[in-house]
Amino acid sequence: MTLLAVEDLTVDLPAADRAVRLVDGATFRLRAGESLGVVGESGSGKTMTALALMGLQPPLARVGGSIRFEGRELVGLDEDAMRRIRGDRIAMIFQEPMTALNPLVRVGAQVAEPLVLHRGMSRRAAGAEAARLLAHVRLADPERAARAYPFELSGGERQRAMIAMAIGCSPRLVIADEPTTALDVTVQARILALLDGLRAESGMALILVSHDLAVVAGHCDRVAVMYGGLILESGPTDVVLRRSRNPYTRALLEARPEPGAPRGARLKTIPGSPPHHRDVGPGCPFAGRCALTLDVCRSARPPAIAFAAGHVSRCFRAAELEDAA
Numbered sequence: 001m002t003l004l005a006v007e008d009l010t011v012d013l014p015a016a017d018r019a020v021r022l023v024d025g026a027t028f029r030l031r032a033g034e035s036l037g038v039v040g041e042s043g044s045g046k047t048m049t050a051l052a053l054m055g056l057q058p059p060l061a062r063v064g065g066s067i068r069f070e071g072r073e074l075v076g077l078d079e080d081a082m083r084r085i086r087g088d089r090i091a092m093i094f095q096e097p098m099t100a101l102n103p104l105v106r107v108g109a110q111v112a113e114p115l116v117l118h119r120g121m122s123r124r125a126a127g128a129e130a131a132r133l134l135a136h137v138r139l140a141d142p143e144r145a146a147r148a149y150p151f152e153l154s155g156g157e158r159q160r161a162m163i164a165m166a167i168g169c170s171p172r173l174v175i176a177d178e179p180t181t182a183l184d185v186t187v188q189a190r191i192l193a194l195l196d197g198l199r200a201e202s203g204m205a206l207i208l209v210s211h212d213l214a215v216v217a218g219h220c221d222r223v224a225v226m227y228g229g230l231i232l233e234s235g236p237t238d239v240v241l242r243r244s245r246n247p248y249t250r251a252l253l254e255a256r257p258e259p260g261a262p263r264g265a266r267l268k269t270i271p272g273s274p275p276h277h278r279d280v281g282p283g284c285p286f287a288g289r290c291a292l293t294l295d296v297c298r299s300a301r302p303p304a305i306a307f308a309a310g311h312v313s314r315c316f317r318a319a320e321l322e323d324a325a
């Protein structure tokens with residue numbers, strides 16, 4: 001069953017002279033229980049896409065296109081209705097829990113809050129449920145965590161608390177925006193395993209935003225590769241990673257450190273740097289940095305070309321890039 005169908009999603013932000021398009025025609029679907037990885041370099045529009053799904057885009061931004069969630073259109077939904085969905089049916093986990101958690105409120109009370117708000121629980125019942133949730137995300141000492149203020153927990157513990165807060169109302173979709181970037185590798189692996197486990201047991205769908213292709217490869221059924229506000233390639237993870245038909249995805253794959261490379265070894269990087277969003281012209285945002293650039297790439301947006309198994313690439317040369325990755 002399709003849980004989420006995003007069609008031609010745009011996010012425009014007014015600037016001095018004209019509107020700037022931060023997300024340009026994002027299209028993807030998610031079934032119940034599925035996980036979608038959204039990858040791309042900094043500034044590609046990953047967070048803006050995630051925020052738009054939650055109705056949390058910047059105040060002046062205009063969202064266009066369609067976001068159908070559980071059969072309901074979210075674009076244009078009034079704030080009251082959106083608030084009832086947010087934190088209940090769709091929940092978000094942020095990169096740095098320290099900024100998402102209230103520093104002055106005990107962790108247990110914060111985890112309890114959505115239960116009071118959306119489930120109409122009494123504070124007391126919600127407090128008991130919060131303790132259960134903190135144990136469920138395998139915090140070593142859930143009672144201590146419930147009584148603690150956010151700064152008294154480690155980074156990994158805070159992220160577990162954020163996850164407990166996100167799953168309290170049994171959301172059907174969890175959006176995790178770089179949930180582990182601030183954590184060291186071991187803690188990162190444990191948090192990702194926790195999310196995998198929760199998804200398996202509850203059937204929730206997951207959108208995992210990351211700039212790390214290895215994280216997405218290990219944890220997501222499908223992947224969307226973003227650049228300059230466009231989803232340049234999407235499809236089943238193994239197809240996109242092993243038979244990419246997009247030069248940007250291929251460049252990202254090549255920029256990965258070699259397996260087994262010594263720590264601190266230099267990453268290969270993609271030559272050039274991502275365009276500032278104001279500089280994205282009428283063509284493909286990767287034109288110029290791409291070794292395969294044609295004249296047309298500079299003058300027109302690449303069309304979305306569909307291949308087998310739901311594999312889509314936005315590239316004028318997608319058909320040429322056959323199985324050669």
Ligand SMILES: Nc1ncnc2c1ncn2[C@@H]1O[C@H](COP(=O)(O)OP(=O)(O)OP(=O)(O)O)[C@@H](O)[C@H]1O
Nearest residue numbers: 013022041042043044045046047048049058211277
């Ligand atoms: N509040 C805002 N107001 C104006 N522009 C913004 C705002 N937030 C982000 N942008 C711009 O929108 C574009 C997309 O940003 P976004 O935060 O979605 O990127 P991202 O892919 O999440 O990057 P990162 O990997 O660094 O988190 C960028 O050009 C950014 O400068």
Ligand SMILES: [Mg+2]
Nearest residue numbers: 046047048177
């Ligand atoms: Mg971001």
